[in-house]
Each structure stands twice: as C-alpha cells, then as structure tokens.
Amino acid sequence: MRRRSGSEILTNLYLGIFLVYLFLPLIVMAAATFNSSRFPTVTPWLGTTLKWFGELYQDDRMWDGLMNSLLVGVVVVIISVPIGIGAALLLTGLQGKARTFVYGVMVSPLLTPGVIIGISTLVFWDRLGVGPGLHLATLGQCSFIIAYVMLMILARLQRFDANLEEAGLDLGASHGLVFRRILLPYLKPSIIAAAVLAFFQSFENYNTTLFTRGLDTTLTVYIAAKVRTGLTPAVNALGLILISITILGAIVYEILRRREASREATPV
Amino acid sequence: MSQDVELDHVTMNFGAFTAVKDVSLTIKAGEFFSFLGPSGCGKTTILRMISGFNDPTEGTIRIGGQDMRGIGPNARPTALIFQNLALFPLMTVWENIAFGLEARYVPRAKRRKRAEELLELIALTDAADKRVSQLSGGQRQRVAIARALAVEPKVMLLDEPLSALDLKLRQHMRAELRAIQRRTGVTFIYITHDQGEALTMSDRVAVMSQGVIQQVANAAEIYNDPATPFVATFVGENNIFRGTVVSVAGELAEIDTPSGRLRGRNRAGLSVGSAALLFARPERITPRSGAVTAEINSLDLQLNHIDFEGNFANLFLTGAGERTIIMQMANNGSLPRLQSGETVPVSFAAADAVILPDGPLATS
Amino acid sequence: MKNLVKRYGMLLTGYMVVASLIWIVLLVVLPYFTMVDYSFRPNLLAADIGGPNDHYTISNYITLFQNAVHFRVFLDTIWGGALVTLICLCICYPVAFNLAKVATPQRAALLLLLLVIPFWINEILRTFAWFIILAYQGPLNAVLKFFHIIDRPIRYLSGNTGVMVGMVYAYILFMVFPIYNAMESLDKGQIEAARDLGAPTWRIHWRVVIPHAKPGIAVGCIMTFMLAVSSYAVPSILGSTNSRWFTEIIYQWFFEGQNWPQGSAYAFILLLLCIVFILIMMKVFKVGLTDIAK
Numbered sequence: 001m002r003r004r005s006g007s008e009i010l011t012n013l014y015l016g017i018f019l020v021y022l023f024l025p026l027i028v029m030a031a032a033t034f035n036s037s038r039f040p041t042v043t044p045w046l047g048t049t050l051k052w053f054g055e056l057y058q059d060d061r062m063w064d065g066l067m068n069s070l071l072v073g074v075v076v077v078i079i080s081v082p083i084g085i086g087a088a089l090l091l092t093g094l095q096g097k098a099r100t101f102v103y104g105v106m107v108s109p110l111l112t113p114g115v116i117i118g119i120s121t122l123v124f125w126d127r128l129g130v131g132p133g134l135h136l137a138t139l140g141q142c143s144f145i146i147a148y149v150m151l152m153i154l155a156r157l158q159r160f161d162a163n164l165e166e167a168g169l170d171l172g173a174s175h176g177l178v179f180r181r182i183l184l185p186y187l188k189p190s191i192i193a194a195a196v197l198a199f200f201q202s203f204e205n206y207n208t209t210l211f212t213r214g215l216d217t218t219l220t221v222y223i224a225a226k227v228r229t230g231l232t233p234a235v236n237a238l239g240l241i242l243i244s245i246t247i248l249g250a251i252v253y254e255i256l257r258r259r260e261a262s263r264e265a266t267p268v
Numbered sequence: 269m270s271q272d273v274e275l276d277h278v279t280m281n282f283g284a285f286t287a288v289k290d291v292s293l294t295i296k297a298g299e300f301f302s303f304l305g306p307s308g309c310g311k312t313t314i315l316r317m318i319s320g321f322n323d324p325t326e327g328t329i330r331i332g333g334q335d336m337r338g339i340g341p342n343a344r345p346t347a348l349i350f351q352n353l354a355l356f357p358l359m360t361v362w363e364n365i366a367f368g369l370e371a372r373y374v375p376r377a378k379r380r381k382r383a384e385e386l387l388e389l390i391a392l393t394d395a396a397d398k399r400v401s402q403l404s405g406g407q408r409q410r411v412a413i414a415r416a417l418a419v420e421p422k423v424m425l426l427d428e429p430l431s432a433l434d435l436k437l438r439q440h441m442r443a444e445l446r447a448i449q450r451r452t453g454v455t456f457i458y459i460t461h462d463q464g465e466a467l468t469m470s471d472r473v474a475v476m477s478q479g480v481i482q483q484v485a486n487a488a489e490i491y492n493d494p495a496t497p498f499v500a501t502f503v504g505e506n507n508i509f510r511g512t513v514v515s516v517a518g519e520l521a522e523i524d525t526p527s528g529r530l531r532g533r534n535r536a537g538l539s540v541g542s543a544a545l546l547f548a549r550p551e552r553i554t555p556r557s558g559a560v561t562a563e564i565n566s567l568d569l570q571l572n573h574i575d576f577e578g579n580f581a582n583l584f585l586t587g588a589g590e591r592t593i594i595m596q597m598a599n600n601g602s603l604p605r606l607q608s609g610e611t612v613p614v615s616f617a618a619a620d621a622v623i624l625p626d627g628p629l630a631t632s
Numbered sequence: 633m634k635n636l637v638k639r640y641g642m643l644l645t646g647y648m649v650v651a652s653l654i655w656i657v658l659l660v661v662l663p664y665f666t667m668v669d670y671s672f673r674p675n676l677l678a679a680d681i682g683g684p685n686d687h688y689t690i691s692n693y694i695t696l697f698q699n700a701v702h703f704r705v706f707l708d709t710i711w712g713g714a715l716v717t718l719i720c721l722c723i724c725y726p727v728a729f730n731l732a733k734v735a736t737p738q739r740a741a742l743l744l745l746l747l748v749i750p751f752w753i754n755e756i757l758r759t760f761a762w763f764i765i766l767a768y769q770g771p772l773n774a775v776l777k778f779f780h781i782i783d784r785p786i787r788y789l790s791g792n793t794g795v796m797v798g799m800v801y802a803y804i805l806f807m808v809f810p811i812y813n814a815m816e817s818l819d820k821g822q823i824e825a826a827r828d829l830g831a832p833t834w835r836i837h838w839r840v841v842i843p844h845a846k847p848g849i850a851v852g853c854i855m856t857f858m859l860a861v862s863s864y865a866v867p868s869i870l871g872s873t874n875s876r877w878f879t880e881i882i883y884q885w886f887f888e889g890q891n892w893p894q895g896s897a898y899a900f901i902l903l904l905l906c907i908v909f910i911l912i913m914m915k916v917f918k919v920g921l922t923d924i925a926k
Contacts, residue, residue: 007833011730015743018727022750025761025801028771032764040764043774086651089644093636106652109660113862113906115879116667119899123670123892124663143659165639167354169342170319171368171419175641181370185358204754206865211886223756227763227869236764239757246752254745340638 026243033236040233052233059234065222069203072138072218076202077195079142084149084194085187088157091150107151109144114207117143121212132214140208145201149194156190189260271332271345271422272297273318273455278327280313280479287313288324289479295457297422300449302466303459305476306502306630311459315425318457319348331423342371347416351427353408355400361411362387362396368419386414389448406437413448423455430465442469463503467491475499477630493535494622500547502630507553507593509546510626513538520563521623527588530565532621543626550582550596552620555604556613566615569593571606585612671897692897702881702898709878710905712792713860716799717807720856721849723800724807728848729841731808732815733823744812751805759869762798763789766870794870795877802866803859807852814848815841850917858906878902 032040036047056062087106094102109117121140122132130136160183168178184191206220213221226235273295280288288310295301303311316322318329320341329336331345341348347368356364363370365386366379374382380396387393390410400408409429416424426445430438446469449456460466466473467487475482475490475498483495494500501508511525521534523544532546548565560566569585572592581603583595595614597603606612636645672688696702731740750758765772766788773785788794818841826836842849867877882902885895913919 008734011726011734014726015730015735018723019743019746021801022747022804025758025765026750026753029757029761029764039767039769041767041770042764043769043771083651083655086648087655089640090636090648090652093633093639093645093648102652105656105660111858111906111910113858113902115862115864115882116899116903117663119882119886119896120663120667121659122886123896124666126892127666139659142655143663146655146659161352161354162639163350163352163354164356166321166341167348167350167356168367168371169340170346170348171371171415172342173367173371174342175644177371179640179644181359181367182356200752206754206756207862210864210883220754220756223754223760224865224869227756227760235760239760242757243753247749250745250749250752 029236030240030243033233033240035233038232040231040236052237055232056234056237061217062219062222062234062238065217065219068134068216069219072134072141072209073199073202075138076141076145077198079138080146080149080198081191081195083142084146084198085153085191087146087150088153091154092157107147110147112144114144114205115211118208118211121208132212134213134216134218136212136214137205137209137216137218138202140212141202141205144208145198148201149198152190152194152197153187156187160186271455272330273423273457274328274330274333275314275318276328276330278314278317278324278329280310280317280322281325287479288317290327291479291481292327293474293481293484295423295455297455298453299471300446300456300458300469302470302473303457303476304461304463304466304473304503306461308478309476310479311476312427315348315427315457315459318423319346319425320344345422346425347419347421347423348425349412349416349427349429351429351431353412353429355408355412355415357400360397360399361392361403364400364411365415365418367415372419382418383414386418389417390414405433406441409433409441410444413445417448417452417454421454423457424449426456426458428460429458431460431462438465445469467503475502477502477628494547494624495535497545497547497624497627497629500545500622500624500629505550505594505596506547507550508629509548509591511544511546513540513542513544513623516540520618523623527567527591530621531563531618532565532623533619535622536625538623538625544623545626546621546623548616548621550594551580551598553593553595553614553616554597556615560615563618564615565618565621566613567593568611568613571608571610571612573608574606583612585614667896668900670893671900673893675891675893692894693901695894696898696901705876705881706878706901708792708876709861712796712799712877713857716796716803716860717853717857719796719800720804720807721853724804724811724852728808728811728815728845729837731812733818733820733841747805747808751809755802756865756869758802759798759866762794762801763869766794766797789870790872792871792877794872795867798866798870799860799863802863803856806855806859810851810855811845811848814845814851818844846917847919850913850919854910854913857909861905862902 028042029040031042033052034048034050035042035045036049036051037044091099091103091106118140121136121143125136125139126132164182164186165178168182169175173181204220205218206224209218209221210224217225223235223238275291275293278288278291279286291314303314305311313322317324318331318336320336320339320343323337336344356367359367362380362383365383366374369379369382384393384396387396390413392407392410392414395403395407395411400411403411412429429445430441433441442465445456445458458466458469467490470487472484472486473490474484477498482499483490485493485495490499490503494503497508500506509523509525509527509530511523511530513521514524514529515522516534516539519533520531521538521544522529522531523546525546530546532548538544556566567587569587572584572586575582575584576599578599580596580598583597583606585593585595587593593614595612604612633645636648640648671692672690674687674689674691696706731743735743764770767773768785768787768789772788773782776782777785788797822840822844823836826840831839862879863877864879864883867880871877871880878898879902882895882898885891885898889895
C-alpha cells in the first residue's frame with residue numbers, strides 16, 4: 001500500500017464529493033417515488049407506497065408518448081445506419097481539401113444546437129407543404145444522428161486493411177461479394193454499436209423534437225409537459241424505471257467492452 | 269494451362285514520379301520468374317499492374333496474348349499473394365481457401381471438398397475449421413498459397429512472401445514454393461529484394477533499379493556476366509576498379525586505373541577513351557602463383573585484416589589510393605598465415621573480370 | 633471519385649453518393665438556408681407571399697435590439713451561459729485530473745463507468761431531480777432548516793439561480809470527458825519531472841498540465857456554453873415567471889406568436905452567438921479546427 005501524498009488524498013476526497021453530487025439528486029428523485037406525498041419530495045415523508053406506479057400504468061398519454069418514442073427511434077435507426085455507412089465509405093475515397101470540406105459539413109449538425117436543427121427542419125418542410133409531426137421529428141433527429149453513425153463507422157473503417165478487399169477482388173469476387181463477405185462482417189460490431197447509439201440518441205432527444213413534433217407527443221415531451229402541469233410522483237416512477245434501464249445498459253455495455261478488449265488482446 | 273505474360277513498353281507514372289520506365293519483356297508460360305531489386309525500384313508496381321490494380325500509363329500488358337487493358341483484377345487469370353498475406357480474419361481456413369470458388373458460385377459441398385484437397389496438398393489437413401489467427405506464420409503462408417491455387421490461375425504473383433519469416437522457415441519455404449511451382453506448372457512471378465531467393469528459386473531473373481530493367485537472364489548469367497554496374501554490385505560482392513579504356517583487343521579490353529593497367533572482358537564493346545569500371549569477384553582473386561601472362565592481372569596489395577566466416581575467409585586488402593579490395597578464399601587448407609600490414613601479391617584472370625561503362629552502382 | 637468506383641464498383645459508389653447527398657442537402661444544408669431565408673423576410677399571411685410586401689428585410693433582426701425585454705434576456709442568457717461554463721470548468725478540472733493522472737487504470741475505468749450513468753440519463757429527468765430538491769418545501773430547505781443554517785426556506789426557483797444550478801448539473805459531464813481525454817495523453821513523467829525540479833503544484837498545473845489539456849478545455853467550454861445558451865428544457869422546468877431564457881422567447885415566436893420569420897431571425901442570432909464563442913475559444917486557447925473535431 002503505497003503512501004499517499006496529501007494532495008492525492010484531497011483530490012480523492014473531492015472526487016468522492018463529486019460522485020455524491022452526481023448521484024444524490026437521482027437518488028432523491030427515485031426515492032420520492034415511494035412517498036405518498038402528492039407533490040414529489042422526500043421531506044416530509046408522508047408514507048411509503050407503490051401507488052404512483054399504478055397511476056403511471058393508467059396514464060394513456062404516457063403510453064402514447066412511449067409508443068411514439070419507440071417508433072421514431074426505430075425509424076431513425078433504419079434511416080441513419082445505412083446512410084451513415086454510405087457517408088463513411090464516401091469519405092474514405094476523398095482526400096485533401098475536398099475531404100476536409102465534406103467532413104466539416106457532415107459533422108456540422110453535431111455542433112449545431114438542437115433548437116436550430118428543429119427550427120430549420122420545421123421551416124424547410126413547411127415550405128415543401130409538409131407540416132410538423134412525428135415524421136418531421138424523425139427527419140430532424142436524423143440530421144445529426146447520421147453524423148454520429150458516420151463517425152463510428154469511419155473510425156472502424158480507418159483501421160481496415162484494404163488489402164483484404166483487393167485479395168477478394170483478385171480471387172475473382174464481384175464488388176458486391178467483397179462488400180458482403182469481407183467488409184460488412186468487419187464493420188458489424190460498429191454497425192450494431194451505432195444502431196444502439198442512434199436509438200438512444202433519438203429516444204432521449206428533446207430540443208429538436210419539441211420544435212418539429214406538431215401535435216404529437218414523445219416520451220421526453222410528455223415528461224417535460226407533466227412537470228409543469230399535473231405533476232405527481234408518477235413522473236418519478238417513470239424516472240426510476242428509466243434510470244434502472246440505464247444502469248442495466250451500462251453494466252451490459254461494460255461487460256461487452258471487457259470481452260471485446262480481451263478478445264483483441266489475443267494476437268492475430 | 270499456363271500462359272505467357274507480355275509487358276510491352278510499359279510505363280507507370282504517378283504524377284511527376286515515374287515508377288516504371290519503358291519495360292518490355294516476356295515471361296514464358298510455366299516459368300518461375302523473379303523481379304529482383306531494392307525497395308522502391310518499381311517491382312511492386314509491376315506486380316500490381318499485371319494483377320490489375322493499376323493501369324499502366326503507357327504500354328500494353330498481355331496475358332496469353334490477350335490485352336488486359338480495362339479488365340479488372342477480378343476478371344484476370346491471375347492470383348496475387350500479398351506481402352502481408354491478406355487472409356480473411358473473420359473466415360475459417362477452409363472458407364479462406366474456398367473464397368475464390370464462392371465467387372464463382374460453386375456450391376458449398378463442392379467448395380468444402382476442394383478446400384480439403386488443397387489442405388492436403390499443403391499438409392494442413394486438420395486446420396480446415398480453425399481461424400487464421402490460430403495458425404503460425406509458415407502455416408498462414410501455405411494457406412495463402414492454397415487460396416490462390418484454388419482458383420487455378422494461369423499466373424501466380426508473389427509479393428515478397430517470405431520477408432516476414434525467420435531464416436530457417438524462409439529456406440524451407442523456398443524449397444516448398446519451388447516444388448509447388450514445378451508440380452502445378454503455373455507461371456510464377458516472384459518479386460523480392462533478397463538475391464539469394466531470386467537466384468536459387470528462379471528460372472530467370474529481372475534485375476530492376478529505379479523503374480528500369482537492368483538485365484534479364486538466368487542466375488548464372490546474372491552473377492557471372494552482369495550487364496550493368498548496378499547488377500554487378502547489387503548481386504553478390506564485387507571489387508570495383510575505375511579507369512579509362514586504353515586499348516581493345518578482341519573480347520578483352522585494357523583500362524588504366526590508379527592500381528595500374530588491368531584487363532577484363534569487354535562485355536559492352538567499349539571503345540578507347542571511354543570511362544569504365546572493371547569488376548572482379550572476391551572469389552576469383554587468388555594469391556599469385558606461377559608466371560604472369562597477358563591474360564592475368566596482378567597486384568601487390570597490403571593486408572588490412574581477415575574476416576574468418578567458417579567455410580571461407582574474406583581478406584581485406586589495401587591497394588593504391590587506399591582502395592579496399594576483398595579476396596575470398598575457401599577454407600580448404602590453403603589459407604595463408606598472414607600478418608596485418610604484410611604485402612600480399614594477388615592475381616586474377618582477365619576472363620574473370622568484366623568491364624562495363626561507368627554507371628550508377630547499387631548503394632550498399 | 634474514380635478510386636471509389638475501382639474499389640467498390642459502380643453500384644455501391646452510386647449509393648454512397650446518393651445517400652450522402654440526401655443527408656447533406658435535404659436534411660442539413662437546405663433546411664439551414666431556408667431558416668436563414670425566412671429570417672430575412674417579413675411575417676406575411678399566406679395570401680401575401682409573393683406579393684408586393686414580400687421583400688428581403690433585416691427588420692426581424694433589428695427587433696431584438698429595439699425590444700428592451702428581449703435584449704435584456706439575450707444578455708442574461710449570454711451571461712448565464714458564461715457563468716455556467718466557468719463553474720463547470722472549475723468543478724471539473726480536478727475531477728478530470730484525478731481520473732487521468734491520479735487514479736489507477738482499473739479505478740479510472742470503474743469511475744468512468746460510474747460517470748457515464750448520469751450522462752446517459754435523460755436531461756429532463758436530471759433537471760426534474762433538481763426541481764424536487766430546490767422546491768420551496770423541498771429537501772434542501774428542510775435539511776438547511778434542520779441544521780439551523782437558515783430560519784426560513786429560500787426560494788431558489790426564482791430568477792435564474794435555479795436555472796443555472798440545474799444547467800451546471802445537466803452539462804457538467806460534457807466538460808469532464810473532453811478534458812479527461814486531453815489530459816490522459818499527458819505523460820505522467822512530465823509532472824513528476826516538474827515536481828522533482830521543485831515546482832509547486834499550482835505552477836505544475838499552470839505550465840505543464842493546462843497547456844497540454846488546452847484542446848480538451850476548449851472543447852469542453854464550447855460544448856457547455858452551447859448547450860447552456862441553447863437549452864430549453866432546463867429553463868422551462870426550473871425557471872419561473874420572472875426569469876426567461878432566450879430559447880423560450882424563440883419558442884414563443886414560433887408557437888404562440890406564429891411569427892416564424894421573427895423566430896428564425898432570433899434563432900440565427902443564437903447560432904451566431906455560438907459561432908462567435910467558438911471563435912473566441914479558438915483564439916484564447918490557440919487551438920485549430922482540427923483539434924476540436926473530436
């Protein structure tokens with residue numbers, strides 16, 4: 001056990017406080033689910049109950065929002081992943097100034113505030129005669145989610161040994177066969193990761209969705225609206241469920257990551 | 269059925285850089301042909317042009333008499349063994365070998381059978397379902413060759429396939445490759461910077477430097493009768509004497525050098541007054557014995573040091589103008605006992621020396 | 633382009649080009665230009681479009697400077713965003729440093745995993761958590777009263793205080809990760825060498841660590857500021873009637889005032905603000921675009 005310097009103890013303490021700062025609000029919010037007080041809080045504690053889960057279950061608008069969020073998420077993945085792959089492949093064929101320019105344009109939606117993306121999507125499609133709604137929310141989200149997909153695929157693509165494609169062609173394979181049997185299997189891990197990322201980015205999106213949704217609701221919009229009007233700990237119940245899923249997801253992600261890392265450590 | 273490969277005035281320019289300059293030669297069907305040269309000499313470019321990954325800027329490439337321009341790598345009757353092998357890491361060994369057949373829509377059962385036949389040929393019968401990462405370097409080499417053989421190419425192209433292997437394995441693989449080539453009768457075009465490989469394995473060798481073919485001949489000719497100073501110095505060790513031609517007589521010529529007048533074969537038909545280089549192999553130089561005739565060059569040199577290498581010894585001698593001459597003697601009992609600084613009289617036959625026009629040498 | 637056709641074939645290359653064009657043109661460039669175009673037009677009824685009143689004008693932009701309330705909100709937003717960024721930076725720097733240089737690799741991996749969890753939780757839920765904590769009858773006031781630190785509860789959710797507290801919490805992780813990434817590549821030996829040469833801790837950070845971490849700090853500040861000034865959820869949940877954020881005004885122009893051109897102009901001003909901030913950051917930290925592009 002090596003001796004720790006004073007400043008090391010201090011920064012570790014600071015880190016501990018930081019972690020408490022991050023998690024305490026979430027714990028408070030989760031705990032308020034079980035308090036029978038109508039206004040979500042942990043003080044005063046009026047009694048332990050599970051009734052807010054019941055209220056959540058009965059809430060039609062919540063189910064409406066959830067279904068819409070899932071639907072939009074799936075469609076966003078279906079659109080974003082193929083286009084993202086195409087964009088990444090295109091970039092590998094460009095060099096110099098052209099590449100820098102195209103790359104810059106492709107990455108720009110990531111640096112653009114979600115509000116701007118939402119507004120620009122809204123006004124553009126309105127001019128084409130298309131009004132707001134889930135379809136517009138989907139398109140607005142795709143605008144920057146495709147960029148995420150593209151970056152992830154591009155990163156993996158850049159470590160690909162182009163000789164493998166040439167070997168395939170040299171052995172007589174058509175371009176389609178080379179793509180299907182050599183490149184795509186290599187990209188598969190990244191494609192799956194990108195699809196998962198795309199789905200979650202879509203699911204939790206608010207700013208862009210807010211401006212493009214029209215009269216439709218997604219789950220995030222529902223939550224934000226309920227906080228302002230008709231607030232009950234049913235929202236906390238929903239939050240607790242979502243947090244639990246997130247923690248589960250983080251654990252699964254870590255397990256997968258560790259397995260992938262140990263697999264890559266074995267020499268090829 | 270193997271086929272001839274013709275390169276007809278082939279030139280390759282990458283922008284302002286000329287990688288291959290006006291190469292014309294014919295590689296005969298069934299031949300083991302090597303391109304030998306230092307890195308950057310253009311040999312890889314030639315291979316890529318023959319296999320179809322680059323189109324020559326000028327000139328024509330013909331395989332079996334057919335012009336290959338516009339025909340992509342997947343339509344040519346060639347198979348390329350890459351330097352890093354390029355085996356497909358996500359497929360099993362048999363799937364790798366059978367991939368060319370998969371591209372030709374051969375049904376799965378037949379593909380598997382053919383792959384197993386080839387695995388037997390390369391002595392790896394129980395490796396069929398393994399991953400490539402589970403094989404050793406030499407085993408992967410053989411799988412790469414089997415994969416290429418599976419498509420029954422007319423021409424096999426090999427890009428320095430042995431450079432990543434250790435010495436013992438390399439020597440073993442040399443013999444194996446030669447055996448496979450003889451057994452299948454496929455034209456092998458082999459590129460390497462290792463002269464030992466090129467000379468021992470090939471029927472003919474093309475020596476290249478900076479995009480230009482220096483000489484095309486069999487191993488013995490390349491070694492004994494180099495056509496250019498580059499070939500003379502790239503292949504094996506050679507002693508160099510620089511001078512000017514003073515007389516010509518029949519096949520021989522005499523040049524005037526700081527070490528005196530030396531005679532050698534006038535291979536290039538030089539005339540009096542030309543700047544010339546005379547090359548003499550270390551093993552052709554011997555301690556002087558017997559009379560000095562017109563056909564014998566003789567020099568008095570001083571011993572600098574001796575490198576004893578086991579079956580032979582290299583004697584480093586100093587001549588006029590501090591030039592170092594190497595004399596190689598076999599360890600057959602005749603090695604003289606000499607002290608550093610002693611004068612050593614040596615001689616070599618004019619027939620054993622080659623006179624060539626002054627030109628660029630291979631940098632060591 | 634030719635090398636793409638050679639490598640992937642006609643069909644696949646064609647697909648790549650078409651897919652990329654659909655994305656870039658239809659989903660990014662054209663919408664953006666339409667918004668800018670809108671911002672320079674007056675707000676006309678459908679019937680008047682194309683008529684004599686339809687001409688380019690900058691009146692939408694002038695409105696911001698003429699309207700005292702809106703302009704005040706705009707300045708408050710900038711100030712708030714800058715403050716949030718500064719606070720996040722100060723809080724995050726030691727955290728990132730600990731993760732990158734003090735913690736062992738195994739512990740760092742575990743800590744990163746822990747940090748990623750709140751990062752993945754929806755911004756709205758995290759803001760809502762503070763809504764509960766900062767409520768007048770809420771836990772924070774209760775705890776402070778219990779320890780007799782205050783006698784009467786404090787109204788946090790008034791003015792922009794609550795909003796900024798919520799923003800710090802919501803966006804703090806966007807500051808940690810870039811700085812951590814930048815610090816990670818710093819050779820620990822440099823710090824030890826500096827210490828060995830007698831430098832005190834503050835000087836080590838000022839002269840060794842910070843210069844190396846500059847790109848990460850710049851990226852973190854840019855992301856945090858942009859998220860803060862363009863945030864809508866946090867101000868709408870934690871704000872009150874006497875607080876306003878610029879994005880809320882934009883929303884009102886669109887969905888309460890039905891004045892899309894005006895809203896577009898304000899939105900474009902917001903975008904310009906972000907771009908200006910990026911340029912300032914690049915200047916101050918002397919980093920180029922390539923350093924920022926992740």
